[in-house]
Amino acid sequence: MAVEEEGLRVFQSVRIKIGEAKNLPTYPGPNKMRDCYCTVNLDQEEVFRTKIVEKSLCPFYGEDFYCEIPRTFRHLSFYIFDRDVFRRDSIIGKVAIQKEDLQKYHNRDTWFQLQHVDADSEVQGKVHLELRLSEVITDTGVVCHKLVTRPSSYNKKSHFDIEDVDEVDKMEIRVDLWNASNLKFGDEFLGELRLPLKFLRQSSSYEAWYFLQPRDNGNKSLKPDDLGSLRLNVVYTEDHVFSSDYYSPLRDLLLKSADVEPVSASAAHILGEVCREKQEAAIPLVRLFLHYGRIVPFISAIANAEVKRTQDPNTIFRGNSLTSKCIDETMKLAGMHYLQVTLKPIIDEICQVHKPCEIDPVKLKDGENLENNRENLRQYVDRIFTVITKSGVSCPTVMCDIFFSLRESAAKRFQGDLDVRYTAVSSFIFLRFFAPAILSPNLFQLTPHHPDPQTSRTLTLISKTIQTLGSLSKSKSASFKESYMATFYDYFNEQKYADAVKNFLDLISSSGRRDHKSIEQPILLKEGFMIKRAQGRKRFGMKNFKKRWFRLTNHEFTYQKSKGDHPLCSIPIENILAVERLEEESFKMKNMFQVIQPERRVLYIQANNCVEAKDWIDILTKVSQCNKKRLTVYHPSAYLNGHWLCCKATADNTPGCTPCTGGLPANIQLDIDGDRETERIYSLFNLYMSKLEKMQEACGSKSVYDGPEEEEYSTFIIDDPKETYKTLKLIIEGVGTLEQEHAQYKRDKFKKTKYGSQEHPIGDKSFQTYIRQQSEISAHSI
Numbered sequence: 001m002a003v004e005e006e007g008l009r010v011f012q013s014v015r016i017k018i019g020e021a022k023n024l025p026t027y028p029g030p031n032k033m034r035d036c037y038c039t040v041n042l043d044q045e046e047v048f049r050t051k052i053v054e055k056s057l058c059p060f061y062g063e064d065f066y067c068e069i070p071r072t073f074r075h076l077s078f079y080i081f082d083r084d085v086f087r088r089d090s091i092i093g094k095v096a097i098q099k100e101d102l103q104k105y106h107n108r109d110t111w112f113q114l115q116h117v118d119a120d121s122e123v124q125g126k127v128h129l130e131l132r133l134s135e136v137i138t139d140t141g142v143v144c145h146k147l148v149t150r151p152s153s154y155n156k157k158s159h160f161d162i163e164d165v166d167e168v169d170k171m172e173i174r175v176d177l178w179n180a181s182n183l184k185f186g187d188e189f190l191g192e193l194r195l196p197l198k199f200l201r202q203s204s205s206y207e208a209w210y211f212l213q214p215r216d217n218g219n220k221s222l223k224p225d226d227l228g229s230l231r232l233n234v235v236y237t238e239d240h241v242f243s244s245d246y247y248s249p250l251r252d253l254l255l256k257s258a259d260v261e262p263v264s265a266s267a268a269h270i271l272g273e274v275c276r277e278k279q280e281a282a283i284p285l286v287r288l289f290l291h292y293g294r295i296v297p298f299i300s301a302i303a304n305a306e307v308k309r310t311q312d313p314n315t316i317f318r319g320n321s322l323t324s325k326c327i328d329e330t331m332k333l334a335g336m337h338y339l340q341v342t343l344k345p346i347i348d349e350i351c352q353v354h355k356p357c358e359i360d361p362v363k364l365k366d367g368e369n370l371e372n373n374r375e376n377l378r379q380y381v382d383r384i385f386t387v388i389t390k391s392g393v394s395c396p397t398v399m400c401d402i403f404f405s406l407r408e409s410a411a412k413r414f415q416g417d418l419d420v421r422y423t424a425v426s427s428f429i430f431l432r433f434f435a436p437a438i439l440s441p442n443l444f445q446l447t448p449h450h451p452d453p454q455t456s457r458t459l460t461l462i463s464k465t466i467q468t469l470g471s472l473s474k475s476k477s478a479s480f481k482e483s484y485m486a487t488f489y490d491y492f493n494e495q496k497y498a499d500a501v502k503n504f505l506d507l508i509s510s511s512g513r514r515d516h517k518s519i520e521q522p523i524l525l526k527e528g529f530m531i532k533r534a535q536g537r538k539r540f541g542m543k544n545f546k547k548r549w550f551r552l553t554n555h556e557f558t559y560q561k562s563k564g565d566h567p568l569c570s571i572p573i574e575n576i577l578a579v580e581r582l583e584e585e586s587f588k589m590k591n592m593f594q595v596i597q598p599e600r601r602v603l604y605i606q607a608n609n610c611v612e613a614k615d616w617i618d619i620l621t622k623v624s625q626c627n628k629k630r631l632t633v634y635h636p637s638a639y640l641n642g643h644w645l646c647c648k649a650t651a652d653n654t655p656g657c658t659p660c661t662g663g664l665p666a667n668i669q670l671d672i673d674g675d676r677e678t679e680r681i682y683s684l685f686n687l688y689m690s691k692l693e694k695m696q697e698a699c700g701s702k703s704v705y706d707g708p709e710e711e712e713y714s715t716f717i718i719d720d721p722k723e724t725y726k727t728l729k730l731i732i733e734g735v736g737t738l739e740q741e742h743a744q745y746k747r748d749k750f751k752k753t754k755y756g757s758q759e760h761p762i763g764d765k766s767f768q769t770y771i772r773q774q775s776e777i778s779a780h781s782i
Contacts, residue, residue: 008745011239011676012069014076014102016040018050019109019231020060021080024092033057034082036092038230040065041077043124047611051449052083057228062450064443067611074099074124074211078230080114091117093227102236110234114227120214123191126761129175130207131195171197177212189215208756211763239679246741247678250734253727254288254681258297263305265723267731268298272322273716274691275684282325284680290333291672295398299326300405307424313414317406317427324432327402331433332444334396339437339444340524342391346383347441350458351451355380357458360484377458378491381465385492388434388466389500392507403429403509422472422502425509430470439463465489469497526619527551528612532559533587533604544587545606550616554623557595571597576624578631578660579617586638586645593617596634600653604638634660685735692732699725 018038026032033055040048047067053059078095093114097105115121132148173195179188191212250267257266268285275281289295303323310316317324356368357377364370403425410424437444438459441451451459464485469492480486531545548559548568557576558567575597582592582604591613595603607613624630633656637645647657685692695716702721718724756762 007243009241009676011237011241011673013067013237014069015066015235015237016048016064017109017233018061018063018065018078019233020058020062021114021228021230022058023228024057024059024080024114025227026057027082031055034059034092035084036080036082039079039081041075041079042069042071042073042610043075043077044122045609047609051452068614070610070614076102076234076236078112078232079117080228080230093117094121095230095232096121097234099236102234105232105234107233107235109231111229111231113229116227119189123189123212123214125177125191126209126211126758127175127177127191127193128207128209128758129193129195131173132206133197173197209758209761210756211761213763237680239676239683240742240745241673241676241679242741242745244675246738247675247682250682250731250738251288251674251678253730253734254285254678255292255294258294258301260723260727262719262723263301264717264719265727266301267727269302269322269717270692270695270724270727270731271681271684274688274695276688278320278322278325279329280684281322282329284677284684286326286329286333287672288674288677288681290330290398291674291677295330296401296405299323299330299402300409302326303402303406304409307409307413310413313410313417313420313423316410316414316420316424324428327428328432330402331399331428334398335433336445338391338394338396338399339433339446341394342387343384343434343437343441344446344524346380346387347438347446347459350380350462351441351447351455354454355458356454357461359461359488360482363457374488374491377461377465377488380458381462381469381492384438384462384466385469385497385500389504392504395508399429400508400510403505407509419472421509422505425505426470426472426501429505429508431467434470435463435467438466461485461488465492470501472498472501525552525554525623526616527563528608530559530608530612530616531606533606545589550605552616552619552623557620569603571595571603573624574627576620576627577629578634579620579624580634580636580660581613581617583637583646586640594634594638595620596631598629602638631656631660634658682735682738685731686739689732689735692728696725696728696732699728 018040021036021038024034024036027034034057035052035054036056036059037052038050038061039046048065050061050063053061075096075098077097080092080094081089082092083089094117095112095114097112130148134148175193175195177190177192179190192215193210193212194216195210253267257263257268260266263269268281268289271285272278272281285298286295289298303317306321306323307316317327355376356365356373357380358364358368359370359374359377361370364373406424406428407421411421414420437446441447441459442449450456464480465488468480468489480489528550529547530550532548532550533545548561549563549565550557550559551567552558554573556573557571559569560567576595577598578594578596580594580596582594584590584592586592587604589606591607591610593605593607593613593616595605597603605616607616635644635646635654635656636658639645639652643650644652644654644657647654649657695718698716699718699721702718753760
């Protein structure tokens with residue numbers, strides 16, 4: 001979800017790897033160990049929670065979290081909680097990173113010291129303050145000053161008399177905010193504000209918005225390292241996206257990459273050459289080409305070029321090339337539902353049942369039987385192998401088209417190797433798709449968290465076996481370093497397994513593959529607890545709202561009391577006419593949305609946080625996008641006490657007063673913002689401008705001197721120096737034009753921005769940094 005600014009959309013996203021904590025303080029009891037989990041918070045709003053790691057002072061989490069950020073925020077915070085035997089949670093410590101500091105840690109594994117959590121460390125929010133200094137004459141004839149303050153949120157005035165006018169410059173006013181509490185612990189400190197009064201000498205009145213701050217003497221407690229530390233990897237992205245016409249030159253240059261001869265001279269291929277990691281380039285390129293329906297010709301072109309450079313058929317597509325990374329990313333985007341249908345049921349069973357499957361004699365636990373464990377593991381491998389090799393008809397068409405291209409290129413290049421047409425495809429579908437999804441199901445949305453150690457070990461053994469089965473290598477047992485794995489693999493040394501793999505690969509890489517009807521069994525898209533409003537009740541009172549387990553498939557949207565219960569309500573997907581946010585004013589509750597059904601029936605739901613609300617709205621909108629009777633207008637507020645709160649209309653069947661927001665298209669190729677992806681690609685080109693210029697030099701060197709390359713140029717693939725130089729020139733021109741547009745936008749925004757406004761309160765470090773940067777730019781321009 002973008003934050004709209006004048007002529008611009010701002011997208012924020014964050015990708016986080018929560019690694020591990022170490023040296024946590026011991027529990028004050030005989031056991032000394034702790035059961036800990038970690039939360040991710042936007043300011044103080046929790047948006048993600050890891051699993052609980054039991055009995056450890058150095059818990060390993062190994063969890064990844066990604067979200068689009070739908071609102072402004074000041075801190076990205078991480079809290080470590082301990083859960084005791086009575087299931088009570090207490091905070092051990094936290095890591096809080098200011099938004100403007102996130103780039104310091106961009107994509108780097110970093111250890112952060114845990115900080116203490118108290119009232120001062122939790123200060124957030126802002127306050128509007130009005131000040132006026134008036135001269136008055138007292139009864140004795142002395143002129144003094146009266147200071148009038150009013151925090152507008154409370155609309156309450158305070159008066160202070162200052163008799164010595166010379167003292168004004170030395171004084172400050174302090175405003176404290178407290179939450180009045182009836183509990184025995186007393187009132188809760190919310191924040192304070194300190195202002196010097198000398199600026200009132202220049203103006204008799206002053207008003208502005210301020211961020212609340214902690215007390216000067218706050219947060220004086222134990223040393224930070226007494227609490228341990230937390231390893232994190234944070235990637236925060238902020239995209240400032242113009243209207244589509246701004247990107248036309250660069251976008252058109254990128255989209256014709258598949259048609260450029262040679263493809264190494266194309267803009268998309270050049271991006272892969274200059275980026276530090278191929279993955280950086282692959283993510284926006286794949287999304288852009290998917291959006292415009294050009295992904296298959298582009299991947300076919302770069303794959304064909306890579307195959308021509310490959311000398312040994314046994315190493316085909318084994319490196320981390322642009323081709324490999326682009327196919328990986330395409331499979332992740334297009335194949336997510338395919339994985340859900342194929343693997344999720346059995347992965348869920350493995351995670352829940354906890355059958356012992358350890359086959360390494362050294363690692364066997366007391367009481368375990370090696371043969372029983374082998375049989376448990378064999379059954380799991382057999383079942384997973386069967387569901388994979390029988391899932392060919394469900395493989396997404398875009399993946400099949402890419403596999404057909406890989407198969408043809410490999411077979412043409414290595415005509416003497418009859419197996420290469422299979423290994424070219426299996427290196428992706430087994431090695432880089434199914435095997436990683438089995439190994440780390442949480443990274444492929446098959447499980448919410450990283451599995452526990454025992455389950456993780458079982459999945460590792462299954463993944464290794466499936467990977468080897470799919471590789472079709474000549475010597476299967478030799479593929480394993482461990483003797484116990486080679487022994488276990490003897491179960492699968494039958495021709496029927498190789499035949500099943502080849503039949504599966506033939507089906508998913510066949511040019512004559514016909515489109516099959518949608519699978520009949522429901523696909524689970526999302527589930528979780530939320531709060532719903534019972535219909536027809538009074539406006540306020542907790543009885544109006546009930547916690548329910550919600551479940552969305554491609555067939556229906558249901559809720560029940562608890563997971564696994566019989567549904568209390570079922571809404572067929574075709575009956576979802578709109579899904580929109582609900583204004584907070586309706587029930588004085590945040591993160592609410594509404595599911596609108598026929599006959600103006602509305603289900604009001606509150607999600608756990610802003611990220612969850614956005615995810616539910618997006619996926620409900622997507623799955624109901626093709627409904628023929630979708631609404632074009634809706635009511636952004638509820639119908640209460642005989643009228644709609646938004647438009648005041650009294651009839652409950654009054655048509656909506658606000659246009660419905662633009663829905664998300666159901667087609668994977670359209671469920672992407674092309675302008676945002678082009679902006680990301682521009683940002684990458686801009687970041688690596690020095691490499692683009694170095695590549696230009698390399699083209700010039702190759703054109704005039706055909707001898708050995710200079711070492712600094714040898715890292716670039718340049719098949720045609722003249723064509724590559726032409727493309728580089730166009731890229732640099734296009735990037736330069738967009739850079740000027742961004743600079744002009746910043747200058748215009750700076751002129752219009754008022755420091756001390758509600759949008760930019762005083763005390764916002766990011767805005768102060770922005771002012772300093774603009775001052776430097778202005779001075780440089782002058």
